[in-house]
Amino acid sequence: xxxxxxxxxxxxxxxxxxxxxxxxxxPLSYRVLPTEQVxxxxxxxxxPEAAMMRxxxxxxxxxxxxxxxxxxxxxxxxxxxxxxxxxxWHRGQRCILVMGGFYEPHVNEDGTRDPFFVRLAEREVFGVxxxxxxxxxEDGSYVFSCTLITVPANPLLAEVHNxxxxxxxxxxxxxxxAWLCGALRDAFATLKSYPQELMMAWKVSRRVNxxxxxxxxxxxxxx
DNA sequence: CCAGACGTTGTT
DNA sequence: GTCTGG
DNA sequence: CCAGACGTTGTT
DNA sequence: GTCTGG
Numbered sequence: 001x002x003x004x005x006x007x008x009x010x011x012x013x014x015x016x017x018x019x020x021x022x023x024x025x026x027p028l029s030y031r032v033l034p035t036e037q038v039x040x041x042x043x044x045x046x047x048p049e050a051a052m053m054r055x056x057x058x059x060x061x062x063x064x065x066x067x068x069x070x071x072x073x074x075x076x077x078x079x080x081x082x083x084x085x086x087x088x089w090h091r092g093q094r095c096i097l098v099m100g101g102f103y104e105p106h107v108n109e110d111g112t113r114d115p116f117f118v119r120l121a122e123r124e125v126f127g128v129x130x131x132x133x134x135x136x137x138e139d140g141s142y143v144f145s146c147t148l149i150t151v152p153a154n155p156l157l158a159e160v161h162n163x164x165x166x167x168x169x170x171x172x173x174x175x176x177x178a179w180l181c182g183a184l185r186d187a188f189a190t191l192k193s194y195p196q197e198l199m200m201a202w203k204v205s206r207r208v209n210x211x212x213x214x215x216x217x218x219x220x221x222x223x
Numbered sequence: 224c225c226a227g228a229c230g231t232t233g234t235t
Numbered sequence: 236g237t238c239t240g241g
Numbered sequence: 242c243c244a245g246a247c248g249t250t251g252t253t
Numbered sequence: 254g255t256c257t258g259g
Contacts, residue, residue, distance in 0.1 A: 003232080003242030033259055034242070059229075061236045068256085069230040072242080083229045083237065103242075105234085113234065115242090150231080164232050209234095209243050211259035 002148055002168045003072055004208070005102035006030045006117075006220065007039065008125035013098045014050065016125035017041040017176065022050035024098075030219040031208060032099075034072040040095040040130060040146055043180035053095070054145040057133050059084045064137030074131060074147045076169060076191045085147065088131040094179055094187060095146050096127035101220065102168060103208060104161040104201070115208050116160045117220045118201040120170070120194075129169040129179055129191055149191060156196035170194040 008016070010024040024039045032038055037052045057071040058064060071084050079089045088094075101119035108114065120126050132146040153165040161167065171179055175190035182190075202222040207213045 031259090035258080059236080062229085067229060069228075070232085070242095071230060073231050075231075078230085085230095087236080105232095105242075107233090111234090113243090147230095161232095166232080206243095211244075 002102055002104070002128075002150060002166075003034060005032050005097075005099045007032060008098060008100035010039070012125050013039060016123070016173075017050075017096060017098055017127060018048045019050045020047045021045060024050045024052070026052070029215055030217060031211070031215045033211065034070075035066075038146070039098050040132065041098060041127065041176075041180065042095045042132065046181060048176075048180065051095070051144070053132055054143060055097075055148070056145060057084060057088070057131065057147040058135045058143055058145045060087070060133050060135050062135055064135045064141075064143045071145075071147050073150050073166075075166075076149050076151050079131065079149060085131055088133045090184075092184070092187075093132050095130045095132045096171060096176065096179065097130045097146065097148055098125060098127050100125055103204070104157065104167075105163070106160050106203070107163045114203050114223075115206060116201050117204045117208075118157070118160065118199060119220075121198050121200050123173070123198075126173075127171045127176060129171055151191055151193050154193040154196040154199075156199055156201060157193075160201050167193060 038055045129149045149169040150166045153167045157167040158165040208219045
């Protein structure tokens, strides 16, 4: 769930996240994929700060080498206990992945799959809760990376993503501060299934699944 | 003990 | 770094 | 996430 | 069937 999404314009993203330190600079993408550098907001200094991190968390103990296991998504039920996530969680290494929408696969009766694009009805840009870590390579350099948290799907997303009823932990704008700066229990309380009434989803072309095909706005056009 | 895993979702 | 499985 | 590739040689 | 790369 949630292995592919789209970015929002950097300036809009900064505004939506209340970025006060740093800036994002990246080309707009309608197909962000795991292992890419993605824009995230962190609050190490107590206020929202722009950063770029690798999508796919590399634990601090892994010497900068990605695990074989996928760490692009972290189930909310596991963030406090999974070996790759518990330390970032307990250390408060939380971040927000900023996006304009995401893709989910829908499995048809005959087993074929159609990609759907999902966005919020009233927010052009939104944030998804994530965790980050810093891992030291053998050469002494550091790699910063992150994972995207998933929660149970709401009814709309359960219908779209029918195979594995999960969805990204989309944050209400009013919860951004608690997620970035709050106490553990307050941060945890912000991880909920976003209301379906505030979301929209439509089928898109399977072209989105072929990384070699152009990455432009046509990928999210309704089919 | 010590090697091996450490994850989520799920097709062609 | 820490847990699990053999 | 999905499309596309998928070997050998040498061995902690 | 499973891994890698985009």
